[in-house]
Amino acid sequence: MENTRTPARKRQTGAQRARTSRPGTRKAEGTSRTLLLAAARREFARRGYEGARVDEIARRAGVNKQLVYHHFGNKEDLYRLVLENVYTEIREKERHLDLSDPDPEQAMRRLVEFSFDYLAGNRDFVALLTDENIHKGRRLKQVANLQPLHSPLIEALGQILARGAEAGVFRTGLDPLQVYISIAGLGFFYFNNIHTLSAIFGRKLDGREEIGARRAHVIDLMFHALRP
Amino acid sequence: MENTRTPARKRQTGAQRARTSRPGTRKAEGTSRTLLLAAARREFARRGYEGARVDEIARRAGVNKQLVYHHFGNKEDLYRLVLENVYTEIREKERHLDLSDPDPEQAMRRLVEFSFDYLAGNRDFVALLTDENIHKGRRLKQVANLQPLHSPLIEALGQILARGAEAGVFRTGLDPLQVYISIAGLGFFYFNNIHTLSAIFGRKLDGREEIGARRAHVIDLMFHALRP
Amino acid sequence: MENTRTPARKRQTGAQRARTSRPGTRKAEGTSRTLLLAAARREFARRGYEGARVDEIARRAGVNKQLVYHHFGNKEDLYRLVLENVYTEIREKERHLDLSDPDPEQAMRRLVEFSFDYLAGNRDFVALLTDENIHKGRRLKQVANLQPLHSPLIEALGQILARGAEAGVFRTGLDPLQVYISIAGLGFFYFNNIHTLSAIFGRKLDGREEIGARRAHVIDLMFHALRP
């Protein structure tokens, strides 16, 4: 009854070729590609992978739809690339995050604030992450070089906790991974579920003030939770 | 070009009518409807609204596709009904949750554990909630009788916090809503993002043991955070 | 611009229904499927697999294009089915061909005439066969139950040759398979290449008279070739 849909000649045209572009040769070099990537990110974040429309991505980028296929091969490859970029971006940000402050509380505050502020400012990231999880992370797994991505962060967090414990400002016996997930979760859930939470509690949570209140609460909560 | 393909509340024909079935008339009374509802819930949770297929829902329920339309009108109405059911379900559970324990710490523990365990045991709920948020909660808003749904819970939580503060076991000045969101978020993020977190940290978090560790951490974290 | 279906030829189901209606079952039972199959056969024969248009097949069948996918899954599966049918058809015809005439010359004449006349009357078969060969028979190989298809025919031909040799009317030492291929080839090439041959020799070969001349020549040639 069902049709065996064979992609058959899938091909990964364009995408590969376009990646090795040399700047300077053409003035519009990479422009349409960049525009498309940005539009794709937005569309995928807004509607999810299935809900996103290639047509709409092209329209938003202001270019012809076929360029999507020319540059990225197909919808799924484009999605994967967006995912990869989004992760690379946050990784870069994290890398530039100075957690080596001699004061462990200061370092911790910086981490918690960064985590919250990044999510607040990059709702696309939240949405993409979430949609990817609905699909069981299938596509993310196909993105290379991700495993060692956050490990340094966890390590840094472990050192902060250790230094804090030594200094007597943090309690001991905490798993850095769990703490990291908690820090992330306290902000993530708020932004991810901001619409249903608003609906259920009859209180629009998306305002500047409300977000500020949440931010304060998260910082406060974490610090109290880490006290010895 | 907006793709609002389905004129929102097109009609709630048939569906509503069918709900009030008279018992005793047919042996399979309500069966196909129930089967469809369960199948729909699973399919929507697994693939999101856009990714879900009406065909697949019917197939999973083992009935003819047309019955979907017969019982529920259309895909969106079915989705809304699933959403409503899912919320009604957790509301029921919460209602039966006894938070009136004279010991505020006991009551709090009960709430935190319930929150975590419910999410752990109802991944469908997590997924549906998340997908609904991707769509900005549009559909949830159309579900009636939801606003006052969780207010009692927030109230109860407020009382627990108050009693705990009075008893000197919790600190004061905490916004019950923020606390509630934190409790939920600490578990929700873990389950919602379990696939990407597993991929990124190279550690499968979906095992019984790992979930247990997370549960302990969440309880521990909350209690430390609430200490005076 | 798609096939704006004019109400005029929207469907002539009335006539069709009257033709194949069986009381008790569904009126249009299998009708659209049959119509599509016939249209597909024609379209594939006329344009080759790649040149054929699903749109056109549906238009010719007088049904909605999506029925193609409903009934056959996709273009390639439909093609495969057409191929299978075409082979089944000739197999049936061959099966009913009585080659057991005690007179081996009579039997041989029957075979040669049948072979030529079948190709003359089923240009679709010629075209489909040829297109399939351009694609290296890839699809035909996927059609089940084809290997033992013509073996009986070769066997029968072998017996005719043997009986003829015994009776002194045919020479000996002939490989039945080669003879079969020759018989088929003498007609096939003519019909397959009728257009280019006409162009090259400036003589339209597609007329009734020309075909008759070719037929006579083939029979004559084969009989002379088989003489002792």
Place this chain on the structure above:
Amino acid sequence: MENTRTPARKRQTGAQRARTSRPGTRKAEGTSRTLLLAAARREFARRGYEGARVDEIARRAGVNKQLVYHHFGNKEDLYRLVLENVYTEIREKERHLDLSDPDPEQAMRRLVEFSFDYLAGNRDFVALLTDENIHKGRRLKQVANLQPLHSPLIEALGQILARGAEAGVFRTGLDPLQVYISIAGLGFFYFNNIHTLSAIFGRKLDGREEIGARRAHVIDLMFHALRP
């Protein structure tokens, strides 16, 4: 867009020289054109006109796709040129075929062998011819100077038959055109349908030995058929 029939025709080489970093070397002279023509022939033969891809032709020739349009105008013109070349080629070969041997049997043998061997060695020709026929020879008709192409051959064959009849080695009353078609058909069908025949009879016919057997059979058959 007119095409040049002379393969070695010189064209402007300024830009070309600029590209090949060594001004003065004309090694690439006309190369891309020739490469494209060869690639096109192969691609058209392998996939048919509709199945052939301009992209693939350029890729196989190792040049930019736009050169196809630069040199040949468009896909169809390129196809026509390939067709023309292919015919010119066989015409050249036939022209060099010495059929004036005083011994008519010798001349006939030469013709039959040439016909078979040419098809055996130029499968591209077989495929192109066949595809062209699927399209009813439309394009071939547009190729100039083809009508009188084979007439000399038919004439020569007529003379061979006449001399043979006179010498008592061939029978009389044979139409040279029919004989020619038979000679061609006996080989053509074998090569054209080699894949489906192999599939149907479960015997791979593409081996050196099998082809040799077919060759012997064809010669044998023709000579027996021509006997008085």
Place this chain on the structure above:
DNA sequence: AATGAATGAGTTTTCATTCAT
């Protein structure tokens, strides 16, 4: 002569939904 970027016009395929029984 040569190229990479871009595009218009299809083409297959998908999918929610309705029809007729």
Place this chain on the structure above:
DNA sequence: TATGAATGAAAACTCATTCAT
């Protein structure tokens, strides 16, 4: 209540061709 057949609208994707350099 239940079903198989059919369909409209749109989706992803393809491909020959042109543009600008």
